Amino acid sequence: MTMNDFNRDELRRALRDTADHRTDALGSIVEATRGLNFARSLSRRRFFLTGGATVSFAALVAACGGSESTGIARLGDAPTPNELVEADVTDVALLRTATSLEHNAIFVYEAAASAGVLSGDAAEIAKRFLDDHRAHAEATASLTRSLGGKAYTQPNPRLQSIYIEPALTLIVGDEANGVPATDDPAADVLALAYALETIAGATYQAYVPLLDDKSLRAAAMGIGDQEARHAALLGVVLNPDRLVSSMGLSIAVEYQEDTDTPAAAYASPSAFGTQAPVPVTLGAANESGIRTTVNLETPSLNSMVYEYLDAEG
Amino acid sequence: MSTTPVTKNSDKFATTPPRRPTSADVELLAFAQSAELTARDLYEQAVAAGAGGDHVASLVAVAAHHDAYAQSLSALLGTDAPQARNDALFSSLTSGFGANTESMALAAHELENTLVVTHTDLLGLLEGTEGAALVASILIGESRHCAAMAALAGKSPVSDIDLFLTTSDVVSLAPQA
Numbered sequence: 001m002t003m004n005d006f007n008r009d010e011l012r013r014a015l016r017d018t019a020d021h022r023t024d025a026l027g028s029i030v031e032a033t034r035g036l037n038f039a040r041s042l043s044r045r046r047f048f049l050t051g052g053a054t055v056s057f058a059a060l061v062a063a064c065g066g067s068e069s070t071g072i073a074r075l076g077d078a079p080t081p082n083e084l085v086e087a088d089v090t091d092v093a094l095l096r097t098a099t100s101l102e103h104n105a106i107f108v109y110e111a112a113a114s115a116g117v118l119s120g121d122a123a124e125i126a127k128r129f130l131d132d133h134r135a136h137a138e139a140t141a142s143l144t145r146s147l148g149g150k151a152y153t154q155p156n157p158r159l160q161s162i163y164i165e166p167a168l169t170l171i172v173g174d175e176a177n178g179v180p181a182t183d184d185p186a187a188d189v190l191a192l193a194y195a196l197e198t199i200a201g202a203t204y205q206a207y208v209p210l211l212d213d214k215s216l217r218a219a220a221m222g223i224g225d226q227e228a229r230h231a232a233l234l235g236v237v238l239n240p241d242r243l244v245s246s247m248g249l250s251i252a253v254e255y256q257e258d259t260d261t262p263a264a265a266y267a268s269p270s271a272f273g274t275q276a277p278v279p280v281t282l283g284a285a286n287e288s289g290i291r292t293t294v295n296l297e298t299p300s301l302n303s304m305v306y307e308y309l310d311a312e313g
Numbered sequence: 314m315s316t317t318p319v320t321k322n323s324d325k326f327a328t329t330p331p332r333r334p335t336s337a338d339v340e341l342l343a344f345a346q347s348a349e350l351t352a353r354d355l356y357e358q359a360v361a362a363g364a365g366g367d368h369v370a371s372l373v374a375v376a377a378h379h380d381a382y383a384q385s386l387s388a389l390l391g392t393d394a395p396q397a398r399n400d401a402l403f404s405s406l407t408s409g410f411g412a413n414t415e416s417m418a419l420a421a422h423e424l425e426n427t428l429v430v431t432h433t434d435l436l437g438l439l440e441g442t443e444g445a446a447l448v449a450s451i452l453i454g455e456s457r458h459c460a461a462m463a464a465l466a467g468k469s470p471v472s473d474i475d476l477f478l479t480t481s482d483v484v485s486l487a488p489q490a
Contacts, residue, residue: 121471128474201453208449209442212330218437221449225429225456226478232460233470233477243461244371244378251377255370267461268371271378272385273453 087306091216092149094207095140096305098220100156101203102137104164105196106130107155108189111168117185125237126193129230136223143219150310158303163296167192170283170292180284188282194234194265195280195296201227203298205273228273238265245269334441339393341435342444344488346386348431349451350398351406352424353379359410364417368465375421375458382451389447402486418466422476425458427483434487 087093109130112118118126141151155164171188173181182188204224208217236243245266246256262269264281277295285291334342356376359365365372387394409420432452439445460477468476475481 124471125474128478132478201456205446205449205453208436209446214330214439214445215437217439217445217449218433221433221436221452224449225433225452225480228453228456229460229478232457233474235457236460236464236470236477240464241367242371243368243464244374244458246370246374246377249374249377249381251373255373257370267464268375268378268454268457271381271454272450274450 085306085308087308089210089301089304090307091212092144092147093304093306094210095144095147095216096149096152096307097156097299097303098203098207098223099137099140099144099152100154100305101159101200101299102133102140103153103155104159105133105200106137107160108164108168108192108196109133112189112193115172115185117171117189119186122186122190122237125233126189129193129197132226132230136226139219139223143216149307152305156299156303156305159299163294167280167282167294170294173284182283183285190234190238191264191280192282194231194238195278195294197227197231197234198269198278199296199298200224201231202273202275202278206275206298224273232267235265235267235269239263239267243267331441332443334389334439334444338439338441338444339390341438341488342386342390342448343393343395344399344486345432345435345448345451346383346390347395347397347399348402348428348486349379349383349386350396351402352428353383354398354403355406355410355424356421358407359412359417359421362410362412364410364412364414365465366414368414371461371465375461378454378458382454385447385451389444415466418462422459422462422466423483425455425462426480427486428455429459430480430483431486434485438487 109126112126113123113130137153141153144151169179171182171185171192173179201224204220204227207220211217211220242257242263243266245262245268247262248270249256275298277297279293279295281291281293283292353376356372356379360369360372360376387396406420406424409423410417429452432448432455435448436445436452439448459480463473463476464470470477
């Protein structure tokens with residue numbers, strides 16, 4: 001008998017054993033649950049009736065997980081797990097991530113400018129915002145260097161791949177993959193910019209309690225202030241009729257909005273700066289008339305630009 | 314650049330400043346609470362005088378925002394919260410918060426800018442992270458108020474863009490360290 005024959009025989013035997021276990025256990029379950037109608041709600045009485053099934057499921061789990069059995073099928077080698085890297089959330093990592101987010105914004109405004117999507121007042125506003133983000137990127141890079149770190153100079157790769165690129169694809173379309181272009185690219189770019197600026201402000205806010213150096217907190221919020229104002233200005237442009245949302249406020253009914261659904265943009269959407277995701281609806285409507293909503297969020301731990309990532313290339 | 318999965322040490326932040334407000338923080342946060350109560354009273358005065366026009370609901374909401382800030386600071390400070398406005402500050406600004414929407418909005422714009430600059434300075438002084446986080450979230454709200462008040466004053470987001478985006482020449486009210 002060759003080694004291959006041995007392995008095949010072992011495998012067949014293991015599969016047969018497993019099948020036998022499964023048949024025994026399933027047989028108990030079938031017997032225990034016979035006559036039950038799972039489409040109906042599970043009443044207290046029915047809960048007790050199904051107790052037998054629960055026990056049988058437990059038996060199935062136990063049968064599958066038997067540690068003494070040598071009959072469980074095993075084929076090939078398990079992949080070696082990735083070694084997790086030691087990385088702390090330092091002031092440098094936070095500043096590098098902030099810089100990367102500025103470059104995400106720069107990317108969006110540059111893309112919109114080169115595509116000629118915006119015109120007139122909207123184009124002027126976008127140009128000013130682009131200049132501001134370049135200044136912010138230089139400021140956070142300079143702070144990074146002042147702490148002895150290496151400044152980051154690219155868009156955040158994770159945010160770029162999960163938010164920016166899909167959003168821009170919805171706006172410009174992707175014929176090869178059947179994604180039609182949006183009907184109103186200028187409105188979509190402004191909506192994306194509103195969400196992006198809101199998230200940028202929220203990111204600096206989120207970093208305040210994480211920054212060790214008090215002076216860095218003030219510097220970060222000096223930039224966060226500007227991001228929030230960018231978002232607010234776009235809120236004025238997108239929703240000039242209602243500057244400040246009353247959603248969630250306990251104020252007299254006469255001052256409440258006459259809807260339960262907040263508008264897509266406000267100069268001031270809430271009392272406090274929040275860390276909540278910012279939804280932005282983009283792209284062409286599908287056959288049901290529904291457009292895609294992308295939820296933008298502040299960078300998570302997996303989106304941070306740790307210094308060790310530079311070495312990985 | 315690679316996007317290696319989350320690190321095993323990622324739940325341990327390298328930075329370890331105190332969480333709760335220090336005794337010095339308490340003074341700063343108490344000052345902030347009295348400033349917020351002052352702002353609330355100024356907006357309420359303007360609404361009562363008839364300011365706002367079509368946007369009166371926005372002014373009522375902003376007054377409620379400042380009240381919410383004061384309440385949150387109170388929750389952090391406990392019995393150390395002053396629970397009273399800064400009368401000197403109120404007196405110096407009260408004439409700007411009258412019935413004329415445009416002039417009131419410009420006064421409110423300056424007040425919000427002043428609060429933003431003040432809170433930014435406070436962030437450079439506060440030790441405890443809970444107080445700093447709260448002040449940062451208030452600051453974001455007030456930054457957005459600045460743009461809202463510029464719009465309410467009838468300013469253009471294009472030709473008057475600096476009024477929306479910069480803090481201009483306001484002076485911080487923050488106590489010195």
